[in-house]
Amino acid sequence: NFALPPSPPNPAVQVHAMDQEVVLSWQDELETYRVIDRVDVDEEGKPTYYEFQGYNIYQTNTPTVGPNSEVIKLATYDIVDGVMDIQDQVFSEEFGEDVNATVQRASDSGIKRMIRITTDAINGGIPLSNWNRYWFIVTAYGYNPYGIPKILESPYTTIEVVPQQPNGGMSLQASYDDVIAAVTGDTTYNAEHTSTGPLSDGQIEVVAIDPALITGKNYEVTFEFDSTLNQTVWNLDRFDGSEKTRLLSKQTNLSGDDGYTVVDGIMVKVQGPPPDVKRMVMTANANGPITETAGFDITPAPPYPGYSVDWFRDIALGNASILDLANGMQAGGGWYFVVAGGNSITEHEAFMGRILRDGDNDQIFLPNDYEIRFTQEGGYGVMAFTTGEPVEVPFELWYVGSGTLDDPSDDVRMLPWVLDIEHPLGYDIGDSSGIGIFSFALDHQASSAENDPWSDMIYWYMPEDDSPGEAGYDQFVSEVLAGTYEYHGTEHIARLSLMNWNMYQGDGSVNAMPDVGTIIRIEATKVNSVHDKFTFTTASSAPVSSEALAKAEAQRVNIYPNPYFGQNRAEVNPITRFVTLTHIPEQDVTIRIFTISGSLIKIIDDDIRSEQGTLGTNTAQWDLRNDYDVPVASGIYIVHVDMGSLGEKVLKAAVFMPEERLDKF
Secondary structure, eight states: OOOOOOOOOOOOOEEEEETTEEEEEOOSGGGGOEEEEEEEEOTTSOEEEEEEEEEEEEEESSSSOOTTOOEEEEEEEEOSSSOOSEEEEEEETTTTEEEEEEEEOOOOOOOOSEEEEOEEGGGTTEEOOTTOOEEEEEEEEEEOTTOSSSEEEOOOOEEEEOOOOOOTTEEOSOOTTOEEEEEOSSOEESEEEEESSSOOSOEEEEEESOGGGOOOOEEEEEEEEETTTTEEEEEEEEEETTEEEEEEEEEOOOSOSSOSOEETTEEEEEEOOOSSEEEEEEEEETTEEOOSEEOOSSSOOOSSOEEEOBIIIIITTSOOGGGGOTTOSSTTSOOEEEEESSTTOOSHHHHHHHHTTTTTTHHHHTTOEEEEEEEEEEEEEEOTTTTOOEEEEEEEEEEOOSSOTTOGGGOEEOEEEEEOTTSTTTTOOSOOTTTTSOOEESOOTTSSSSOOOEEOEEEEEEOSSOSSBSHHHHHHHHHHHHTOOOOOSEEEEEEEEEEEGGGOSTTOOTTOOOOTTOEEEEEEOOOOOTTEEEEEEOGGGSOEEOHHHHHHHHTTOEEESSSEESOOTTOSSSSOOOEEEESOOSSSOEEEEEETTOOEEEEEOHHHHHHHTOTTTTEEEEOSBOTTSOBOOSEEEEEEEEOGGGOEEEEEEEEEOOOOOOSOO
């Protein structure tokens, strides 16, 4: 069976016809498209797959695409994966053989599920006109690098759109792209962020896409952990009285881009930080608490005084303003920064991969806060990866809760596991002077020149007894000193190291320690969790309707084109002729057409509008025929539009019919 696998179907497109513009939106159901190709196999002879790659949007000049149709591509939205323009072998009529050609152009634009169209590409980019018909196509395409052909695309199924002003009697309270509700870093309106646990750093923006469809109702965004995706996803519900209606499920986009799905005329942009370190702050030194804030060139400044100790972002990517401190960040004159081992780690992404084991510890680390405190008493750790012996360390490790920095009641002292970077079984840097003790050694390559000592790597473990205080730690010390510790506990942070920049501390020795009294705080990003909830209302942005507005709108009923000079640009063939009545109310309308002498020749009611497909579009069509289905003669016609309680309107229509030639008698 050499039949091609099935192409992806067309997305289910929602049409938003607005005043001289069109928005097309669709959901994400086709993004799971994956079909097996048993004919085109890979290098190992295994079947290959066509997988979703992106969307194409086109405009055409006919309601059905045929050999004489003009089709213009308006946009491509594709996955960001390095697959852009796709080339394939296609038959060339010019050369009479297959040639290599580009069959799909793309740019790694990222997936979007909406497009706003304001110009007519078929007619040279002129603005869209209200009440004219336009035809668009939205397709999905799958890609198989081994396939013949390499792409499979949805059929060219057209979508007819008629731009128009809002329904009669409706006054819009928002415009396209208005933010109508938000919880962001600097503003909150028409929305609220609550949590049954620590409040996340998440944000929400509700953007108007089709203001006429805004419901005025209340909505709720909730989160759940999806074990299949191994990540937290979000859902959107609408409150319909006492009931909730699920509109979106298991959404993963947290980027704040335009790749969200449009529902109820709005785009809900739920945002959240990625699993990361939010900031790293030195909050105290030998002189006591830091009293100024400095160095946060890239990471967000804390709401308390402190110095940034984030080398990979605030120094390497920022302005390194912390290095402008006249006397350093320590009473001893030095600067210390948090880095990761080994000493070749020079970028933030690699740093995060090392301290969180390439994401394996994300769900443990987040959304917590930690401190390393250099104290006079210090404490004990264990040389976990070399001798297993106890080691005295000049610091204490503390878990300080999640967003509860000012509340010590949930603080837990953690267990220091130490990797001796000088030991042959450790990192083995070739310097044996510090074996068996917690020490620094040259050189970490995060900073240039070989004058930046880095410490033995510190692994932060939560004790089995994780009750607040030091009980779990005390048990650890007892077992380590007795040689009975069995390496229990849960790792939160791995391979963390401190770097003594340029050896400015104290006497300038390689092994100079931070000041006693130094506290370095590590805050994780507060990602959205199952505890978080966003609620928002669209009440102030819903369109307003009134009988007075409806009556005023009813008086705008018009005919297009008028006069009718033998053709209408919306006609798609020479047989189907019509004029369009615009601004027609939704229902309960009767249109009567009379000759200039007063003879009734045509009645168009709601049933006929339903057959035409114009009911609900604020339009009606007269096919320029009488009730006997005979084309009318050229002349002036009286059009009476009865709109019930909204009133009536009388118009004149001038019709100039083309010459009819009969081939047979």
